[in-house]
Amino acid sequence: xxxxxxxxxIFEEVTHRFGDRLKPLRVERPDxxxxxxxxxxxxxxxxxxxxxxxxxxxSVFADDARAxxxxxxxxxxxxxxxxxxxxxxxxxxxPEEPQFASLTNAVHAVNWQERxxxxxxxxxxxxxxxxRRCVLHDDWPEVYPLRKDFDLRTKLxxxxxxxxxxxxxxxxxxxxxxxxxVHAGIIEPGHFLFSVAGEPVLYLQLRLxxxxxxxxxLFEHLPLAHAVRLAESISGDSSFAHATAFCHxxxxxxxxxxxxxxxxxxSICLELERLHNHLADxxxxxxxxxxxxxxxxxxxxxxxxxxxxxQLTGNRLLRGMAALGGVRFDFExxxxxxxxxxxxxxxxxxxxxxxxxxxxxxxxxxxxxxGVLKPDIARNLGVVGIAGRASGFDHDLRRDFPHAAYDQVxxxxxxxxxxxxxxRMQVRIDEVRESLGLIEQLATRLPAGPLRxxxxxxxxxxxxxxxxxxxxxxxxxxxxxxxxxxxARCKVKDPSLxxxxxxxEAILGNIIPDFPVVNKSFNLSYSGNxx
Amino acid sequence: MFGxxxxxxxxxxxxxxxxxxxPELSGRARGRPEIDWANWKDARPAAxxxxxxxxxxxxxxxxxxxxxxxxxxxxxxxxxxxxxxIRVTNICECAARARQDLLTAATYSLKPDLTxxxxxxxxxxxxxxxxxxxxxxxEALERLGGQIKAQVEKIFGRSLHIREVDxxxxxxCEVEIVALNSPVYDLERFGMHFVASPRHADMLLVTGxxxxxxxxxxxxTYDATPEPRLVVAVGACGCxxxxxGQNYASxxxxxxxxxxxxxxxGCPPNPFALLHGILTAxxxxxxxxxxxxxxxxxx
Numbered sequence: 001x002x003x004x005x006x007x008x009x010i011f012e013e014v015t016h017r018f019g020d021r022l023k024p025l026r027v028e029r030p031d032x033x034x035x036x037x038x039x040x041x042x043x044x045x046x047x048x049x050x051x052x053x054x055x056x057x058x059s060v061f062a063d064d065a066r067a068x069x070x071x072x073x074x075x076x077x078x079x080x081x082x083x084x085x086x087x088x089x090x091x092x093x094x095p096e097e098p099q100f101a102s103l104t105n106a107v108h109a110v111n112w113q114e115r116x117x118x119x120x121x122x123x124x125x126x127x128x129x130x131x132r133r134c135v136l137h138d139d140w141p142e143v144y145p146l147r148k149d150f151d152l153r154t155k156l157x158x159x160x161x162x163x164x165x166x167x168x169x170x171x172x173x174x175x176x177x178x179x180x181x182v183h184a185g186i187i188e189p190g191h192f193l194f195s196v197a198g199e200p201v202l203y204l205q206l207r208l209x210x211x212x213x214x215x216x217x218l219f220e221h222l223p224l225a226h227a228v229r230l231a232e233s234i235s236g237d238s239s240f241a242h243a244t245a246f247c248h249x250x251x252x253x254x255x256x257x258x259x260x261x262x263x264x265x266x267s268i269c270l271e272l273e274r275l276h277n278h279l280a281d282x283x284x285x286x287x288x289x290x291x292x293x294x295x296x297x298x299x300x301x302x303x304x305x306x307x308x309x310x311q312l313t314g315n316r317l318l319r320g321m322a323a324l325g326g327v328r329f330d331f332e333x334x335x336x337x338x339x340x341x342x343x344x345x346x347x348x349x350x351x352x353x354x355x356x357x358x359x360x361x362x363x364x365x366x367x368x369x370x371g372v373l374k375p376d377i378a379r380n381l382g383v384v385g386i387a388g389r390a391s392g393f394d395h396d397l398r399r400d401f402p403h404a405a406y407d408q409v410x411x412x413x414x415x416x417x418x419x420x421x422x423x424r425m426q427v428r429i430d431e432v433r434e435s436l437g438l439i440e441q442l443a444t445r446l447p448a449g450p451l452r453x454x455x456x457x458x459x460x461x462x463x464x465x466x467x468x469x470x471x472x473x474x475x476x477x478x479x480x481x482x483x484x485x486x487x488a489r490c491k492v493k494d495p496s497l498x499x500x501x502x503x504x505e506a507i508l509g510n511i512i513p514d515f516p517v518v519n520k521s522f523n524l525s526y527s528g529n530x531x
Numbered sequence: 532m533f534g535x536x537x538x539x540x541x542x543x544x545x546x547x548x549x550x551x552x553x554p555e556l557s558g559r560a561r562g563r564p565e566i567d568w569a570n571w572k573d574a575r576p577a578a579x580x581x582x583x584x585x586x587x588x589x590x591x592x593x594x595x596x597x598x599x600x601x602x603x604x605x606x607x608x609x610x611x612x613x614x615x616x617i618r619v620t621n622i623c624e625c626a627a628r629a630r631q632d633l634l635t636a637a638t639y640s641l642k643p644d645l646t647x648x649x650x651x652x653x654x655x656x657x658x659x660x661x662x663x664x665x666x667x668x669x670e671a672l673e674r675l676g677g678q679i680k681a682q683v684e685k686i687f688g689r690s691l692h693i694r695e696v697d698x699x700x701x702x703x704c705e706v707e708i709v710a711l712n713s714p715v716y717d718l719e720r721f722g723m724h725f726v727a728s729p730r731h732a733d734m735l736l737v738t739g740x741x742x743x744x745x746x747x748x749x750x751x752t753y754d755a756t757p758e759p760r761l762v763v764a765v766g767a768c769g770c771x772x773x774x775x776g777q778n779y780a781s782x783x784x785x786x787x788x789x790x791x792x793x794x795x796x797g798c799p800p801n802p803f804a805l806l807h808g809i810l811t812a813x814x815x816x817x818x819x820x821x822x823x824x825x826x827x828x829x830x
Contacts, residue, residue, distance in 0.1 A: 137744050145779055154779045159746040181748045184727035186695045186709050188702050189745055210744045211699045214780035226582040229607060230774050236703020236799065280709070293535050299713035300545055306710070311557035316801055317703055320561065320607045329559070356534055527701045530744075 004030040006083040010053050014087075017048065029252055031085040031401070032465050039091050039101055042076060046103055049087065055080050056382055057103070060110045061491040062117045063480060064148045066095055068461065072123060074100055075491075077465070077478070081400045086465060093123055102128035109382030109498055120146035120216075135209045135530070138164050145217055152217050169195035169203050177512060181210045185516075188526035192515075199511040204504040208529055215531040219490035220482070224250060224324060224458070227487065231477070232319050234492055235528035237277050240269045241470030242477075242492070242528075243322030248403060249466025249477040249490075250324050254455045258404075260447040262326030266404040268339075268442050269318050269327070271435040274471035276305040278428040278435075279350070281523050285425050286357060288517035289366035297353045301346060308342045311335065326452035336443055343436055354429055367422035371518030373506040374419055383502045385473020385495045387522050390427045391419035397469035404468070409441045419506075424521040431471075457485045472525065473499065494528030546717045547803075550810060550817070554623055554803035561606045562622040563796070566599055568637050568654040570616055573646045577610035577617055583767065583774045586610055593641045594651070601625055601633040602770035602784070605798035626795045626808030630786060633770065633794060684814040686759055687733055690722040691813055694732035694756065698749045698788075699739030699781065703799040704766040708736065716802045723809065729755040734812065738765045740772040740781040741788045753789050761812050764791045765805070767798045 003011060011033060015024060021041050025034035037045060049055035059077040066072065071092040078087040093100055102125050104111045115134035118125045122144035125131045133140070139160050144150055169176065174197050181189035191207040215234060219227055231246035232239040244266055251258060258266065283298025306316040312335050313321040313328075321328055331339070357363055373383065375392035388395055396413040398406040414430035416423035460483040468475045473495025482488035499522060507518055547555060556562075564586075574588040574597035581587075585603035589596045608619040627633050638652035695708055711718040711725075718724060726732050729752045741749055753762070764785040767773035772783030785791050795808030810816040 140743075143779070150779070152778050156743060156779055159743055181745065182696055182729070182752050186705055186712075186725060188697045188700070188705065189748065210748070211697070211739065211742050212744055212780050213699055213740055213742050213775050214778040215775070218775065218778060222582075225580070225609075226774075229582040229605065233701040233703070233768075233774055233798075236701040237706055239703065280706075293539065296714050297538065297542070299710070300542070300715060303710060303713055303715045307555075307557070310560050310801075312559070314559040314561040314608065315606070317706060317799065319605070319703075319798065320609075352538060356538060359534055525702060526697075 002030050003027050003033065004083070004085050007031070007033065007080065007085040010080060010083055010087075013052070014045070014048065018045065025090065028463060032088065032252075033085065034088045034090060034463070036090045036092070039093070042074075042089065042091055042101065043103060043106065045089055046076065046078075046106065049078050049080075050107075053080060054082060055087070057107045057110060058086075058382075058474075059476060059478075059491070059493045060103070060113045060117065061478065061493075062093075062121045062123060062146070063489045063491075064121065064146065067148060071095065072098070072121060074117070074123075075478070077476070081395055084401055088465070098122055099124040099126055101126050102131070104128050107382070108380055108501070111501065112497060120144060122147065135212055137209065145214065152214065152221055164207065166193050166205050166207075167203075171197065173197050174202065190526050194512055194515070196512060200509050201507050201512060201515070204507050206500060206504060208500065208526060210530065211527050212530040216490055216492060219487050222487075224485055224487070227490070228322055228324060231492075232322065234531060235494060235496075235525040236317060237525065238273065238470045238472060238475065238494075238528065240273050240318040240322055241468045241475050242494075244270065244404070245466045245468040245470075245475045245477045246490070247322055247324050247466070248468060249464045249479045250455065250458070251453070252466060253462045253464035253479060253481055254458055256325060256453045256455050258326045259450045259453055260405070261330075261449045262451050262453075263405040264408070264442050264446050265327045265331060265451070267406060267409070268331070268439055269313070269321055270404060270468065270470070271439050271442075272305065272309055272312075273318060275432060275435050276302050276309070277471045277523075278432050279305065281520065282357070282425055282428055282432075284520045284523070285367070285421065285517055286363060288520050289363050291357070291360055291363045294353060294357050294360075294363070297349075297356070301349060301353070304342060304346065308339065311338055323452055325455045326450070328451070330451055331443075331446070336446070339439070339443055343439060347436055350432060364422065366514075366517065367425060368420060370421045370514055371506040371510055371521060372418065372420045373502055375417055377505050378419060378502060381502050381505070382498050384498055385470075386424055386427050386431075387499050387502060388473065389413065389415050390423035392417045397467055397474045401467060405442060408445070409438055411438050421517055421521040461488070470495065472496065472523070472528075492528075492531055494525055494531075496524040496526070496529040499524050500529060545714050546720065547715055549716075549803055549806060554801070556621045556623065556803075558621070560621040560623070561608045562620045563601055563604060563606065563625050564599070564608070564610055565618050565620050566635075566654075567616045567618070569650055571597070571637075571639075571647055571650075572616060573614070574639075575645070577614045580609040580613045582607065582609070584776075590641065590645070595639045595641050595647065596636055597639060598634060598636045600771065601796045602630060602794060603767055603773065604796060605767050605773065607798075623797065623801050623804040624807040625797070625804065626793055626811045628793055628811070630770070630791070630794060633796060680814050687761060687813040688815055691734060691809075692726045692732045693723060693734045693736050693809070694726055694729045694752070695736045695738070696729075696749060696752050697738050698745045698769075698785065699742035700766065700768055701739075704738035704769070707799045707802055707805060708738070708765070710802045711805060716806065718806075721810070721815070729753070730757065732756050732760070734761040734763060734809070735789075736763050736765055736809070737785045737789070738769050740768040740775040740777075740783055741785055743780050743782065746782060746788060749788055761792045762789050763793045763795060763808055763812050765795050765808070766800055767796060770794045770796055773798065
C-alpha cells in the first residue's frame with residue numbers, strides 16, 4: 001500500500017480507534033483512501049475526523065450500485081487539508097430499507113447535498129431539520145432520476161406551478177419581498193425571499209435548482225470524450241476548470257498522468273479563467289455601488305482577456321481546450337508572445353483601475369462592513385474559495401493539493417478575516433496579481449513534450465476523484481466507471497453548492513438595496529449548483 | 532474625479548465598428564464548420580466524434596442522408612480533426628430566422644463498405660433554401676414578405692428594449708451577453724438596451740435548454756411582455772437543447788416552449804454573433820461598408 005506518508009498516522013489512528021467496525025477498502029491513490037462502515041458509524045466517524053484531525057466534510061453523495069453490489073452506496077468525502085489527502089467513507093444502504101441518517105445538524109454544509117440524495121435516489125432522510133424537496137421542485141412526480149432504473153429520456157408531465165411553502169416570518173411591520181426566479185440583471189435564475197422589518201433583512205430564504213438539467217444523469221449516457229464537452233457546460237464561467245477536474249478524475253481512474261507540458265498549459269488556462277472572472281467581478285461589485293466607470297474599465301480588460309483566450313484556444317471561454325490525458329491545442333511561440341504582451345499591458349492598466357477604486361471613498365464606504373460573513377460561521381457552513389479566504393479560511397487546492405503544474409510555481413494565497421464585501425473584492429485583486437505572476441512563471445518555464453497521454457479503455461468499477469481549484473473555489477468530480485469505457489456515475493461538486501447558504505448569513509442586518517453587491521461579491525454559479 | 536477623467540481620456544475609444552466592419556477574430560477562432568459535400572467520403576467518423584449530434588446520418592439501404600445542424604453545433608471542431616472533408620471556419624455570424632435554415636442535408640448513394648459513392652441530392656443549405664423559397668414564391672407573397680419586414684423595422688428598428696431570460700443555461704451565454712454592455716460592444720450605440728422587467732421589453736433574449744423547473748417562469752415572462760414582441764433563442768442550447776438535448780429535466784430548445792423569431796447558434800455565441808442575431812431580428816443589418824478610420828484606443 002503506497003499511502004501518502006502524511007496520511008499514515010491518521011489512517012492508523014482511525015483504523016485502531018474504530019477497529020472492526022471500519023473496514024479499509026483500498027488505497028486507490030496515495031491521497032485517496034476508501035473505507036466502508038455501517039450507517040451507525042457515519043456520524044461518529046465524522047465527529048472523530050473533525051475533532052481530532054481537523055477534517056472537513058467536502059461532499060456527500062450517493063451511487064446506485066444495486067446491479068453490482070445489491071445496495072445503494074453513500075459516499076462521505078473528507079478533505080484532510082493539512083495532510084493533503086482525502087478519506088472517503090462508503091456506507092451501504094440496502095434497497096429494502098432505503099433511508100439514511102442526516103449529518104446536517106452537525107455539519108451544516110451538507111444540508112442541500114443530503115436532500116439532493118433524498119430527491120434523486122429516493123433514500124429517506126432521517127433526522128434532517130428541513131427534509132423538504134430541493135433539486136426536484138414541489139410539483140415533481142415521485143421519480144428518482146439518479147436511480148439506474150429511471151430512464152434519462154423519461155417524459156414528465158409539464159410543470160403545473162406549485163405552492164412552495166416558505167417559512168413564515170411574522171411580527172409587527174415585517175414584510176416579505178419575493179425576487180426571482182427571473183432577475184432584473186443578466187444573471188441566472190433563482191428565487192430569493194427576503195423578510196424585512198423596515199430596511200434591514202431579518203431572514204433570507206433561497207430557492208434554487210431552477211436550472212437543474214439532468215447533467216449528472218447525462219454523464220452516464222455519454223462516451224468519455226463527449227463527457228468532457230458536457231463538463232465544459234456545467235458552469236460556463238468555469239468551463240475549463242470543470243472540464244479539467246473531470247479529465248483529472250478520468251486520468252486518475254486510468255492511472256495515467258498528463259504530460260508536463262499539458263500540465264503547465266492547464267495551469268495557464270486555469271489562471272486565465274481566474275483572471276477574466278475576477279476582473280468581471282471587481283467591475284460588477286463597483287457597478288452595484290454605482291461606480292460604473294470602474295466596471296467599464298474592468299469590462300474592457302476582461303474583453304482583452306477573452307480575445308486572448310480565443311487567440312490561444314479558439315474559444316473565448318477556453319472551451320474545446322480540455323482533453324482527456326492533457327490538452328488539445330499547443331501554445332506556439334507566437335501564442336506565447338501574444339500572451340506575454342497582453343499580460344504586460346494588463347498589469348499597469350489593472351493597477352490604475354484598482355487605484356481609481358481605492359481612491360473612491362464613496363465606493364469603499366459601501367463595501368466595508370457590508371455583507372459580513374464571520375469566520376466561525378463560514379467554517380461551520382464549510383464555505384470555500386474566494387468567500388472562504390475572505391472569511392479566514394486559509395485554503396486553496398492549488399497549494400494544499402497541487403494539481404496541474406501548481407507544484408512547480410510560487411504564489412501566495414490571500415486570506416482575510418473580516419469577511420465583508422471589501423475583503424471578497426480584495427481577495428480577487430490579490431489573486432489577479434498572483435495569477436499574473438503565475439502565468440509568467442509557467443509560460444517562461446513551459447517544458448517541451450507531448451500534449452496528451454494515451455488513456456486506454458478504463459476498467460469497469462474503478463472510482464476516482466478529480467479536483468481543481470477553479471476561480472470560484474474547489475471543484476470536485478468523482479467518477480465510477482462502467483463497462484465499455486463509460487461512466488456508471490459522475491458526481492459534480494461545484495463550490496457554489498457549499499457557498500450559497502452563506503449568502504443568507506452574510507445578508508442578515510443589511511438592507512435589500514445592498515443585496516446585489518453582497519450577492520455579486522460571492523458570485524456563485526446557479527448552473528454549477530443546480531446542474 | 533480628475534483621476535477618473537484622466538483614465539477615460541488616456542483609454543480612448545475602444546468600441547468596435549462592427550457591423551460596419553467584419554468581426555474582429557483571431558486565426559484560431561472556431562466558428563461554424565464547413566463540409567465539402569461533393570467530396571465527402573464518409574459521414575460516420577465525424578458523426579461519431581460530434582458530442583451533440585450536430586453531424587448525423589440516416590442510412591436506408593444504399594442511401595444515406597447526412598446532416599449538419601448548426602442549431603446543435605457547439606463549434607468544438609472535433610469533426611474537422613476526424614475528417615479532412617470538414618473545415619472549421621471562423622465564421623460566427625450564423626443567426627437565422629427559421630430553425631430549418633440552420634440545417635443542411637445531402638443524400639448520398641453508398642458503397643458496400645458504407646462509404647459515400649456519389650452525391651445524389653446537392654446539399655440544401657440555409658442560403659440555398661432561402662433562394663429556392665424566394666424563387667418558388669409568387670410576387671404577391673414576396674411583396675407581403677417585404678411589407679412584414681418593413682413593419683418589423685418600423686416597430687422595432689429604432690430603440691429596442693431587451694429582456695434577457697436564462698431559462699436553464701450554463702451561464703456561458705450570459706458571460707457573452709453581458710459583454711454587449713461593455714464599452715467594446717456597447718449595445719446602447721444602436722439605441723438598444725437591456726431592461727429589468729419583461730413589461731418594458733420588446734424582445735426576449737432567451738438562453739439555455741428550457742429546464743422543467745423554468746418552463747412556467749419562462750412562459751410567464753413571455754406573457755408579461757407586451758405585444759408586439761420578438762423572441763431570440765441564444766446558443767446551441769437555446770436553439771436546440773445543445774449537448775443537454777431533451778431529458779427528464781430539460782425540454783430542449785426554446786422553440787419547444789415559445790415561438791422563436793431568430794436563432795443565434797454558438798456555444799456560446801460571441802458578442803459579434805449576438806449583435807448579428809439581434810440586428811437580424813429587427814431588420815437592421817446592412818451590407819458591410821469599407822472599413823472606416825482606425826479607432827483611437829482598441830482593446
